[in-house]
Amino acid sequence: MPLVWNDSLLTGINIIDNQHKELFKRINELLDSAGQSKERVKELTGFLQNYIINHFGTEERLMAKTNYPEYLAHKDSHDKYSQEFKGLKDSIDREGVNISLTVKMNNLLIDWWINHINKVDKKMAEFIRDKI
Numbered sequence: 001m002p003l004v005w006n007d008s009l010l011t012g013i014n015i016i017d018n019q020h021k022e023l024f025k026r027i028n029e030l031l032d033s034a035g036q037s038k039e040r041v042k043e044l045t046g047f048l049q050n051y052i053i054n055h056f057g058t059e060e061r062l063m064a065k066t067n068y069p070e071y072l073a074h075k076d077s078h079d080k081y082s083q084e085f086k087g088l089k090d091s092i093d094r095e096g097v098n099i100s101l102t103v104k105m106n107n108l109l110i111d112w113w114i115n116h117i118n119k120v121d122k123k124m125a126e127f128i129r130d131k132i
């Protein structure tokens, strides 16, 4: 199952929306990587990990700059995700994309992003939109 982009996920902040779209693309490449070489899969998980760290950093800088009142809770959600993603990345790097990781991959690579963007990022965007 792919992670499907849909314009209802737009936050209205270009830099964030562009990063989300790129993330979806890269996540789908990973979801599609069953049967590919270990090196290729490692390349995808490594890129994704860096991109996620960079993306969270972009949002956190914007929240700090605009004194967003829910900064800490939002950052906490990013930090927890980063930890969980690292666990998933280690498993994928070890075992490749396989059926035993399906539930974890669906949770962390699909459901989490849709939920986080819809609930947490959109709320942030509403506050910071006219302050940046």
Ligand SMILES: [Fe+2]
Pocket: 016, 020, 055, 059, 117, 121
């Ligand atoms: Fe985001």
Ligand SMILES: [Fe+2]
Pocket: 059, 074, 078, 116, 120, 121
């Ligand atoms: Fe976020």
